[in-house]
Amino acid sequence: MSGNEHRTSGAERTPISVGFIGAGSVLWAYLGVLDKLVVRGLCIAGPVCGRRRENWPSLLAHRPGMKLVVEPREVVESDAKVVVIITPPDSHYDLTRLALEHGKHVLVEKPLAFHAAQARELADLAAAKGLFLLAAPFVHLAPTFRALWGHIHAGAIGRIHSARGLYGNAGSRVVWHHQSGEGPLSDKGIYNLKSLTALLGPVAEVLSAEGTAVSPRIVGDAVINRPDPDVSHVILRHESGALSSIVSSNAIQRYRRPGLELYGTEGTANLLGDDWDPRGFEIWRNEAGRWEEYEPIEATWHWADGLRELVMSLVEGRAPLADLTHDIHLLEVIEAAKQAAHERAAVKVASRFHPLDLRLENSGSTPARHRVHDHTRPEDEQ
Numbered sequence: 001m002s003g004n005e006h007r008t009s010g011a012e013r014t015p016i017s018v019g020f021i022g023a024g025s026v027l028w029a030y031l032g033v034l035d036k037l038v039v040r041g042l043c044i045a046g047p048v049c050g051r052r053r054e055n056w057p058s059l060l061a062h063r064p065g066m067k068l069v070v071e072p073r074e075v076v077e078s079d080a081k082v083v084v085i086i087t088p089p090d091s092h093y094d095l096t097r098l099a100l101e102h103g104k105h106v107l108v109e110k111p112l113a114f115h116a117a118q119a120r121e122l123a124d125l126a127a128a129k130g131l132f133l134l135a136a137p138f139v140h141l142a143p144t145f146r147a148l149w150g151h152i153h154a155g156a157i158g159r160i161h162s163a164r165g166l167y168g169n170a171g172s173r174v175v176w177h178h179q180s181g182e183g184p185l186s187d188k189g190i191y192n193l194k195s196l197t198a199l200l201g202p203v204a205e206v207l208s209a210e211g212t213a214v215s216p217r218i219v220g221d222a223v224i225n226r227p228d229p230d231v232s233h234v235i236l237r238h239e240s241g242a243l244s245s246i247v248s249s250n251a252i253q254r255y256r257r258p259g260l261e262l263y264g265t266e267g268t269a270n271l272l273g274d275d276w277d278p279r280g281f282e283i284w285r286n287e288a289g290r291w292e293e294y295e296p297i298e299a300t301w302h303w304a305d306g307l308r309e310l311v312m313s314l315v316e317g318r319a320p321l322a323d324l325t326h327d328i329h330l331l332e333v334i335e336a337a338k339q340a341a342h343e344r345a346a347v348k349v350a351s352r353f354h355p356l357d358l359r360l361e362n363s364g365s366t367p368a369r370h371r372v373h374d375h376t377r378p379e380d381e382q
Helices: 026-038 053-062 072-076 089-101 116-129 143-153 183-200 306-316 324-343
Strands: 016-021 043-049 082-085 105-108 133-135 160-168 203-211 217-219 222-224 231-238 243-249 260-264 267-274 277-285 290-294 370-373
Touching: 016 026, 016 072, 016 306, 026 043, 026 306, 043 072, 072 089, 082 089, 082 306, 089 105, 089 116, 105 306, 116 133, 116 324, 133 306, 133 324, 143 183, 143 267, 143 277, 143 290, 160 183, 183 203, 183 231, 183 243, 183 260, 183 324, 203 324, 231 324
Parallel strands: 016 043, 016 082, 082 105, 105 133, 160 243
Antiparallel strands: 160 260, 203 231, 217 222, 231 243, 260 267, 267 277, 277 290, 290 370
């Protein structure tokens, strides 16, 4: 699809109306991104579907003037040009299809669907209608991550042979989160999975194990006697030959380690902070014999920034910096991991994806600011 089909320019530009289906806690993150676009005259707030009317007074107290509706159909039948879907995961497929069928550009929170086959249907529908469809997570859009990607692809640490990622917390305060069948890899590990595949390429084979650390699970007044597994460990063999591992969990109380660790034949690179909230990165180059620590780029970047990318692609008449073949591949990897955990055997992944060029313009080979550390400093203090 040509991005020019969506270009709006000059005095004739009409602000893009953005509607939302879902009114949980995630809504406020996306509204924060929307507000920055509103003040630039690029967007206006459309209707918000919040099915639980008892929550409306609280929503209106925090945001007077919010146009609240009860049914998703009221959002897709409105004049909203973009629809953001932030409902529980088991509804994403149906609601995304509904919005696309009504001619809306769609941003959907993770996962795009529970099954890769469903995600392919949605991608085909969006393509057939000439619409943009963006799926979270958007870790690849973070300028800090893109700067690291540029160093890695320029050969800063040689050929990467091993990588590690970890993300988790103590679990959600929402009951369905622990009995939806989604699991920690789909909910949390998907951030690391997208980052590692963006850096190392497609996954060809998966080994996996999962377990339950907290049972029964108590969420508020509810007691879940048979919660979903809350710990997942996966080992990925990438098509490039690199091996990576991801730990994701709903039973991790705290952690202190880099968000991503990358080990190459000529050095090491660590992304500091989580990949959805990067705090900079550090690189050890054998040829330099020291650690170089790079400051974060655009430290205010937010994990909901996919909305800005979608809106700007419409305004500028270009395709978004995203590729649905990548998001579909992630779902196939997650399905393979579930199968591998059940069968206790390696499972191959057949799909591949079109890699994106994530280089930052004028980023150069070194940042404007970096700190050099003595190589004897223990990195686990980060």
